[in-house]
Amino acid sequence: MQSALKISALEKTYKGGFQALKGIDLTVKQGDFFALLGPNGAGKSTTIGVITSLVNKTAGQVSVFGYDIDNELEAAKSYIGLVPQEFNFNQFEPLMKILINQAGYYGVERSVAVERAEKYLKQLDLWDKKDSAARMLSGGMKRRLMIARALMHEPKMLILDEPTAGVDIELRRSMWDFLRELNQQGITIILTTHYLEEAEMLCRNIAIIDSGIIVENTDMKSLLAKLDIETFVFDLKPNSKPAQLKEFCCRVIDDHTLEVDVKKSQTINQVFTQLSEQDIDVLSMRNKSNRLEELFVSLVGSGQESADSKVQE
Amino acid sequence: MVTSRNIIALKSILHKEIHRFMRIWVQTLVPPAITISLYFVIFGSLIGSRIGEMGGFDYMSFIVPGLIMMSVITNSYSNVASSFFSAKWQRNVEEMLVAPVPNWVIVAGYVGGGMARGILVGSIVTIVAMFFVDIQIHNIWVIIATVALTSATFALGGLINAIFAGSFDDISIIPTFILTPLTYLGGVFYSISLLPEFWQGVSQINPIVYMVNAFRYGFLGISDVSLVMSFSVLGVFIVSLYTVAMVLITKGIGLRS
Numbered sequence: 001m002q003s004a005l006k007i008s009a010l011e012k013t014y015k016g017g018f019q020a021l022k023g024i025d026l027t028v029k030q031g032d033f034f035a036l037l038g039p040n041g042a043g044k045s046t047t048i049g050v051i052t053s054l055v056n057k058t059a060g061q062v063s064v065f066g067y068d069i070d071n072e073l074e075a076a077k078s079y080i081g082l083v084p085q086e087f088n089f090n091q092f093e094p095l096m097k098i099l100i101n102q103a104g105y106y107g108v109e110r111s112v113a114v115e116r117a118e119k120y121l122k123q124l125d126l127w128d129k130k131d132s133a134a135r136m137l138s139g140g141m142k143r144r145l146m147i148a149r150a151l152m153h154e155p156k157m158l159i160l161d162e163p164t165a166g167v168d169i170e171l172r173r174s175m176w177d178f179l180r181e182l183n184q185q186g187i188t189i190i191l192t193t194h195y196l197e198e199a200e201m202l203c204r205n206i207a208i209i210d211s212g213i214i215v216e217n218t219d220m221k222s223l224l225a226k227l228d229i230e231t232f233v234f235d236l237k238p239n240s241k242p243a244q245l246k247e248f249c250c251r252v253i254d255d256h257t258l259e260v261d262v263k264k265s266q267t268i269n270q271v272f273t274q275l276s277e278q279d280i281d282v283l284s285m286r287n288k289s290n291r292l293e294e295l296f297v298s299l300v301g302s303g304q305e306s307a308d309s310k311v312q313e
Numbered sequence: 314m315v316t317s318r319n320i321i322a323l324k325s326i327l328h329k330e331i332h333r334f335m336r337i338w339v340q341t342l343v344p345p346a347i348t349i350s351l352y353f354v355i356f357g358s359l360i361g362s363r364i365g366e367m368g369g370f371d372y373m374s375f376i377v378p379g380l381i382m383m384s385v386i387t388n389s390y391s392n393v394a395s396s397f398f399s400a401k402w403q404r405n406v407e408e409m410l411v412a413p414v415p416n417w418v419i420v421a422g423y424v425g426g427g428m429a430r431g432i433l434v435g436s437i438v439t440i441v442a443m444f445f446v447d448i449q450i451h452n453i454w455v456i457i458a459t460v461a462l463t464s465a466t467f468a469l470g471g472l473i474n475a476i477f478a479g480s481f482d483d484i485s486i487i488p489t490f491i492l493t494p495l496t497y498l499g500g501v502f503y504s505i506s507l508l509p510e511f512w513q514g515v516s517q518i519n520p521i522v523y524m525v526n527a528f529r530y531g532f533l534g535i536s537d538v539s540l541v542m543s544f545s546v547l548g549v550f551i552v553s554l555y556t557v558a559m560v561l562i563t564k565g566i567g568l569r570s
């Protein structure tokens with residue numbers, strides 16, 4: 001079957017010489033729910049920009065449902081619905097107008113557009129705002145407005161660039177449900193995120209991008225299997241002496257906090273045993289849930305410091 | 314290619330553009346009507362009566378076509394300049410860029426919107442003028458053709474200005490420093506035949522002279538320049554400005570990074 005998206009050897013150097021994409025290859029199957037995961041500045045939006053023709057590429061090929069964006073751009077565009085990272089609608093226009101206009105740009109007749117706008121505004125809980133100017137909406141509503149707008153021409157592929165950034169937890173869940181439903185209807189979905197958890201909740205396949213390079217491209221399950229290290233934080237009795245653990249990588253944060261990396265093959269019991277041997281009392285223990293960071297450490301192998309500076313959540 | 318999809322896209326842009334200036338009519342339609350009424354009162358009634366005739370007509374009748382043309386020029390230019398720039402500024406221009414809208418449709422849509430505003434304001438000014446003079450019409454087709462081509466020319470100019478503009482200041486520089494002087498020196502208020510020979514020569518390179526005179530010919534049947542020359546100038550301007558606008562948009566200047 002034709003891929004929904006095929007990117008090969010894609011490069012982008014911005015004016016001023018900064019190379020944001022350094023030769024990217026990606027394939028997204030039709031009907032997939034695909035995550036493009038990476039820290040801020042990795043090149044996610046640049047990639048999306050090239051696919052949607054908002055950014056001119058420097059080298060490489062992109063095709064959408066078999067249509068090359070160099071030769072058959074208009075055909076390629078008609079398959080894509082884009083929800084960009086930044087709000088980009090006319091703040092002074094009412095929602096209904098924004099949606100109907102957008103449909104018009106794709107050749108959707110006004111009468112059809114009116115019906116669709118009603119359908120999506122209702123589904124996304126925006127119907128009572130239909131005549132408000134877009135600037136009156138809350139952040140989460142604006143995000144949903146952009147989703148409705150992207151669906152007006154019923155695209156076969158929906159691309160969302162960090163759709164849940166700045167959206168509260170509850171809303172995030174309902175947005176996830178909505179996206180899952182769209183995917184079940186057969187729409188290919190690509191979303192970028194810098195939350196591993198979001199990709200994990202939603203996506204079947206994933207590519208990880210870092211500094212303009214795809215460092216991993218696999219299915220979600222195999223990726224999570226690679227995550228074989230988990231970090232635990234031990235809260236110790238104040239003024240404990242520095243712990244020394246054999247066979248574990250650990251960091252003494254201060255006199256009452258200890259971080260330990262535990263591999264899947266190891267048990268936490270061993271940590272406790274060693275600590276009690278050293279007369280160190282543990283008050284409590286928690287999982288340090290920065291798994292993306294760990295992922296980067298294992299994938300890029302670039303060490304703790306550089307991963308820290310890259311991942312800004 | 315003219316397809317039904319492109320027609321619908323064009324209608325959408327036109328609809329949006331016309332709706333925009335109608336929504337803010339207090340800013341877009343009222344000020345020109347007031348300004349031009351003041352011109353009529355001051356230059357037409359108060360001072361005009363002392364000037365006497367110009368080109369065989371009383372001064373008021375002489376300046377009416379020029380004043381209508383002036384409002385057409387300013388409004389078609391500034392409509393596209395501010396609308397397109399604000400679409401860039403708010404980034405909603407991306408709504409069009411990601412959609413399968415050919416560049417010529419974008420250009421045609423914005424230019425059409427600018428023409429609509431220019432022609433609407435021109436009509437308002439004409440109606441206001443009727444309170445001051447009896448409007449006579451010598452050749453309606455010349456009037457229609459001149460107003461259509463002139464508004465298209467300046468709408469294209471406004472579009473190119475907006476493409477290059479990086480700030481709101483940038484869309485007022487050209488109107489203030491180029492358009493207004495050219496218009497005032499473009500034979501709106503006087504027949505260029507009154508000028509010393511040297512300045513008559515200089516006026517010949519002012520394109521607005523050709524537009525104002527062709528327009529005046531449509532009303533009064535008099536002109537300082539030949540109609541053929543006027544329409545040739547308009548034709549050359551439209552073709553070259555359209556070409557420039559298309560090249561800029563295709564390259565994505567100021568639009569794509």
Ligand SMILES: Nc1ncnc2c1ncn2[C@@H]1O[C@H](COP(=O)(O)OP(=O)(O)O)[C@@H](O)[C@H]1O
Pocket residue numbers: 014015016018020038039040041042043044045046047570
């Ligand atoms: N228009 C631009 N000009 C120059 N550099 C840019 C531009 N847009 C993005 N960049 C740079 O390219 C890199 C990738 O940016 P981006 O694709 O937005 O990352 P992400 O979406 O993954 O956070 C960043 O270092 C960013 O500063």
Ligand SMILES: [Mg+2]
Pocket residue numbers: 041044045046085161162
């Ligand atoms: Mg981004």
